[in-house]
Amino acid sequence: MTELTRRNFSVLAGASLATLSTSLFAPSAFGQAKPRLVVIGGGPGGATVARYVAKDSAGAIDVTLIEPSKTFTTCFFSNLYVGGFRNLKSLTHNYDKVRKAGVKVVHSMAASIDRDKKQVVLAGGGRVAYDRLVIAPGIDLKYESVPGYSEAAAQIMPHAWKPGPQTELLVKKLNALKDGDLIVMVAPPNPYRCPPGPYERVSMFAHVLKKKGYKKSKIIIVDPKPAFSKQGVFMEGWEKHYPGMIEWQDPKVHGGIKGVDPKTGEVKTDLATYKAALVNVIPAQMAGKIARDAGLADASGFCAIDPENMKSKVDANIFVVGDSSIAGDMPKSAFSANSQAKVAAMIIRSELVKSRAFPARYSNTCWSLIAPDDDIKVGGNFEPGDGMIKAAPGFVSQKGESADIRKQNYKESVDWYNGIVADIFG
Amino acid sequence: MIGYAATVAACHDCRRRGRNETAERMTDGTAASWVIGPILRSMRMAAAICCACVVAGGLTVARTADIELGRYLSTECITCHGTAKADSTIPNIFGLGESHFVEVIRAYRAKALPNPVMQSIASRLNDDDIAALAAYFEIAKK
Numbered sequence: 256m257t258e259l260t261r262r263n264f265s266v267l268a269g270a271s272l273a274t275l276s277t278s279l280f281a282p283s284a285f286g287q288a289k290p291r292l293v294v295i296g297g298g299p300g301g302a303t304v305a306r307y308v309a310k311d312s313a314g315a316i317d318v319t320l321i322e323p324s325k326t327f328t329t330c331f332f333s334n335l336y337v338g339g340f341r342n343l344k345s346l347t348h349n350y351d352k353v354r355k356a357g358v359k360v361v362h363s364m365a366a367s368i369d370r371d372k373k374q375v376v377l378a379g380g381g382r383v384a385y386d387r388l389v390i391a392p393g394i395d396l397k398y399e400s401v402p403g404y405s406e407a408a409a410q411i412m413p414h415a416w417k418p419g420p421q422t423e424l425l426v427k428k429l430n431a432l433k434d435g436d437l438i439v440m441v442a443p444p445n446p447y448r449c450p451p452g453p454y455e456r457v458s459m460f461a462h463v464l465k466k467k468g469y470k471k472s473k474i475i476i477v478d479p480k481p482a483f484s485k486q487g488v489f490m491e492g493w494e495k496h497y498p499g500m501i502e503w504q505d506p507k508v509h510g511g512i513k514g515v516d517p518k519t520g521e522v523k524t525d526l527a528t529y530k531a532a533l534v535n536v537i538p539a540q541m542a543g544k545i546a547r548d549a550g551l552a553d554a555s556g557f558c559a560i561d562p563e564n565m566k567s568k569v570d571a572n573i574f575v576v577g578d579s580s581i582a583g584d585m586p587k588s589a590f591s592a593n594s595q596a597k598v599a600a601m602i603i604r605s606e607l608v609k610s611r612a613f614p615a616r617y618s619n620t621c622w623s624l625i626a627p628d629d630d631i632k633v634g635g636n637f638e639p640g641d642g643m644i645k646a647a648p649g650f651v652s653q654k655g656e657s658a659d660i661r662k663q664n665y666k667e668s669v670d671w672y673n674g675i676v677a678d679i680f681g
Numbered sequence: 682m683i684g685y686a687a688t689v690a691a692c693h694d695c696r697r698r699g700r701n702e703t704a705e706r707m708t709d710g711t712a713a714s715w716v717i718g719p720i721l722r723s724m725r726m727a728a729a730i731c732c733a734c735v736v737a738g739g740l741t742v743a744r745t746a747d748i749e750l751g752r753y754l755s756t757e758c759i760t761c762h763g764t765a766k767a768d769s770t771i772p773n774i775f776g777l778g779e780s781h782f783v784e785v786i787r788a789y790r791a792k793a794l795p796n797p798v799m800q801s802i803a804s805r806l807n808d809d810d811i812a813a814l815a816a817y818f819e820i821a822k823k
Contacts, residue, residue, distance in 0.1 A: 307756070590760070597756040613753045616805070620798050634798060636805050647805065650797035663770060667798075670771040674761040 289317040290607035293375055293385035295365045295545060297322030299329075299589035300577030301391030302353055302679045303596035308603055309357035315608045319383055320353065321375060323364045327680070328418040331589040332672055334452065335624060337415075337426055338459030339466075346418070352681025368549040370570055387603050390551070390558075391577045391592065392543025393417075394448050397556070400539035401441055402514030411517040412534040415456075416448060428533045429463055435471035436532035439522045441512060442478040443537040446557070448578050448587045450484035451633065453537055455623040458489070460533075461497040462626055475531075476503045477512055477524055484586075485623060485633050488652045492625035542579030549573075557581045562639035563615050565599040574599045582617075583643035590619045590634075593675055615639055622668035628658070630665035747809065751817030754810055757802065763823065775823050782815035 294305040297320055305320040312318075328347045335341040350360045364378035368390075374382040396414060398405050404412065415425040432438070438460055442453045457474055464472050482505070483489075493501045510525025515536055522529045541547065541556030551558045551567050558575040559568040562583060567573040576599050577592030585591045598615045605612035620634030635649020652664070758774060765773040774782065788794045789803035790811075806814070 593760055594757070601753060601756075611749055611753075613750060616754075616757065618757055618802065632798070635801050638805075650801055666770040670765065670769045671761050673764045674759075674771065677764045678760050 289315065290386045291317045291319070291384060292387050292389070292603055292607065293383050294318070294320045294389040294391065295322075295368075295375060296391035296393060296543070296577070297324070297327055297350060297353070297360070298391060298393055298577065298592065299331075299675070299679050300393075300592035300596045301389060302327070302350070303593045304389045304391070304574070304576060304600045304603070305358045306353050306356045306679070306681055307597060307600035311600065311610075312604055312608055314357060316604065317359075318357065319359045319361060319385075320350070321361045321363060321365045321377070321383065322350070323362060323378075325349065325362055328422075329589065329676065330416070330418045330448065330452075331675075333415070333418045333422050334455045334459050336422060337429065337456060338462045338624065340624070340627075343418075343423065348676055348680045350680065356681055365545055368545065368573075370549060370573070373572060385572070386607060387572055387574065389574045389576060389596075389599060389603070390543075390546050390549070390579065391575070391596070392545050392579055394540040394578045394587070395543050395547075397539040397541055400444070401512065401536055403516050404441075404514075404536050404538060408515070408517040409536070411520075412515060412536045414537050415535065416443075416452075416537050416540075425533075425535060429460060432464070432469075432472065432532055434467070434469040437472065437529060438474040438533045438535070439529050439531040440474070440476045441515065441522060441534070441536040441538075442476055442480065442483070444479040444539050446555075446587060447537070447540045449621070450586045450588075451489070451621055451623045454483055454485070454489045455625070456535070457501055458492065458496075458623070458625045461493065461500050464500065465497055472500070474501045475529060476501070477509050477522060478503060478505055479512060481505050481507070484621075485631055485651060487654055488631045488656075489623070489625065491654050492629055492631070496626040496629065540578075542575075546575065546579045551575060552579075553581075555581065562642065562644040564602040565595050565615075566602075574603065583637070584646035585617060585619055585637050585644050586621065588619055588621055589675065589679075590621065591617070593679060594618050594637075617644060620671070622664060622671065624665060624668070628662040628665050630661055630668055632664050632668070746812040746816035748813060748816050750810065751813030751815070752821075754806070754814050755817050755821065758814070758818075761798075774818050775821050777815075777818050779812075779815040779819045782818055783811055786811045786814070 292308055294301045301320060305318050308316055309318040326347050326349050328343060332341060332346050336343055336346060354360050365375050366378045367376045369376055374384050375388065376382055396416065409421065413421045413425040415421040440453060440457055457476055460474055508526065513523040513525065515522050515534060520530055520532065520534060522531060522534055542552045542558050546552055546558050551569050551573065553559050558580050560566060560575050560580045561568060565574045565576050565580065567575050576595040578587040580595065582591060582595060594617045598617065602612060604610040615638065617637040620632055622630055622632045624630050631652035633651040636647040637644050638647065761771045762774050765771050786803050786806060789799040790806065792800050
């Protein structure tokens, strides 16, 4: 067949007859074992790559997803659980449809990567061989970045930056507060998962306190950053909905974060020592352990990638997608991870079964809820440029927007949630 | 590969009879062969593409939309539009008529429609990208 005919054939068939077209005409499928893709991590990045490669190659590539948990609770929208708008069950998804797409889902922990042998070593000692590997382990927390904080301290001062029991603990503590109690959030330094996330969370704290009719409680954010995502519209919203309740302190105000004491509930800065009934510490972050152990992370703790394809700059057989990658101007978000995953999936198929490759294009939008029906958004397009993933001019919600626009944003965010989880998990 | 003449003929036929009827006629009696079926489908596609170019682009020369490009670009759309329901703020775009699709995306690109997310997405789509997406979504199923 001519290139054009073959191309049209496989694409047209893709809508209805993908199995036949790919398995019969993919050159590497003749007379040899199927090429193998292994994906570590079943979140927005990993599950998307696995599902897209399985779906679009329709059996021509052997796809294995290694993920220890049988369900996945999304970090995105978990602030809406904090605010009482969602329950955790509505944010929890399983891998049934990922399996139906043709992915072998292995519920095991990936212990290490043997890059020389191109094998993933499982916690139980088994090995899974790959031709291409995608790692999407998300973030690990640098507990020690806040003096006095630790994994044990997180049982008293939750971070809730990985969803599940930590988020439940945070909500339990929030709901136990009395009027007049103080909340302190120690915000994270860049780069971190979900740039507007801490500020949406504070909005949800305030919403819960306001709903209880509390007049005396306050929320203080001690921030290591001089500015934050959607700052103008967040602060406008705080004054509108929660006047006088939220105080944001940048380093010029607090003079430096000295540490926390889980025994006393204290947060110390150069400016003052606060004794709070609820302390939410969101420490600095780095790529998941398996990526660091495999030598894929640089001194920043995250993994450098080729912006054209999401390949590790260290190992051309390994792709890094999502929060553990250094994605230039792209924020660490589920939307970004999902977008990066589609580029990686397209490149992986082109390498393993000679499907057509296209120039990488990425996009992201992040919605944040300030108060009921008052939702703001930020987003834009991203493309390779100057050796990184560069942002094109984007958009951000403006001060003084109508209530209708903000309400529409909220509905849009809910529709987006339904859309993206179906895109990730099937 | 389908030639220009065949494409135009199919196109005219398509416009006269209605696309669904044409599709029925073209697949009749082919016994679902895995070789013939896709080729006939590609003829159907070529007819659809031709219509899109003429109707939406106002072009004097028929061009072939790059469906495979459309399929790749569509992955960005599916993030939000994949589960759209009748009452969604994010509308369903599967099965949307090509000319309507082209018209709407061009309107977003020109900022004549208001949503900044869609304005941003449309801003980097050139006419070929839009034609590719339109041709893809007209036949794509959820």
